[in-house]
Amino acid sequence: MNPAPAAAPAPTEEPRDTPLVGIIMGSQSDIKVMMAAAELLRQFNIPHEFTLVSAHRTPHRLIEYAESARKRGLRVLIAGGGGAAHLPGMVAAFTTLPVIGVPINSATSIRGLDSVLSMLQMPAGVPVATVAIDGATNAAVLATQILGLSNARLVDALEKYRTSLKDKVMRTIEELRK
Numbered sequence: 001m002n003p004a005p006a007a008a009p010a011p012t013e014e015p016r017d018t019p020l021v022g023i024i025m026g027s028q029s030d031i032k033v034m035m036a037a038a039e040l041l042r043q044f045n046i047p048h049e050f051t052l053v054s055a056h057r058t059p060h061r062l063i064e065y066a067e068s069a070r071k072r073g074l075r076v077l078i079a080g081g082g083g084a085a086h087l088p089g090m091v092a093a094f095t096t097l098p099v100i101g102v103p104i105n106s107a108t109s110i111r112g113l114d115s116v117l118s119m120l121q122m123p124a125g126v127p128v129a130t131v132a133i134d135g136a137t138n139a140a141v142l143a144t145q146i147l148g149l150s151n152a153r154l155v156d157a158l159e160k161y162r163t164s165l166k167d168k169v170m171r172t173i174e175e176l177r178k
């Protein structure tokens with residue numbers, strides 16, 4: 001007699017202890033902006049890692065990080081950079097994981113516009129999903145939405161988050177009425 005078939009995998013994939021999201025940035029000076037992404041992922045209880053990878057100062061580390069990311073269990077990468085922000089694009093060149101780019105308004109940049117263009121102008125086939133200048137929170141929300149495709153808990157958390165945003169607006173409307 002054949003053994004009973006193995007149980008079907010659960011439709012909801014719960015976050016594990018190993019990081020699902022890699023948050024990387026080119027310099028110490030990017031940390032403050034990129035902390036917003038880590039904070040949001042913490043709120044959603046999504047395991048993540050947070051480290052520096054510089055496209056120009058540690059190029060070999062960039063290749064190693066990007067090439068090993070999927071094998072290490074990461075599902076989405078968030079890469080922040082200012083100035084000539086090559087980090088997200090070069091990471092995207094070495095992995096097929098989704099890469100979300102955060103242009104940073106660094107002291108060396110022309111108000112972050114240079115970084116936006118560095119991330120937006122990727123050649124066809126190697127995209128970087130680019131958020132607003134210093135938009136690390138939205139990068140983390142987008143990463144959560146991607147993970148939510150296979151995780152019902154995160155869909156629920158995102159709906160609660162949206163409700164909290166709406167409630168905040170409604171509270172202010174009420175305050176203004178007084």
Ligand code: RP5
Pocket residue numbers: 025026027028029030054056080081082083084085104106107108
């Ligand atoms: C980029 O150059 C970094 O992402 C940073 O935003 C910018 C300036 O870096 P620092 O000179 O402050 O280290 O590589």
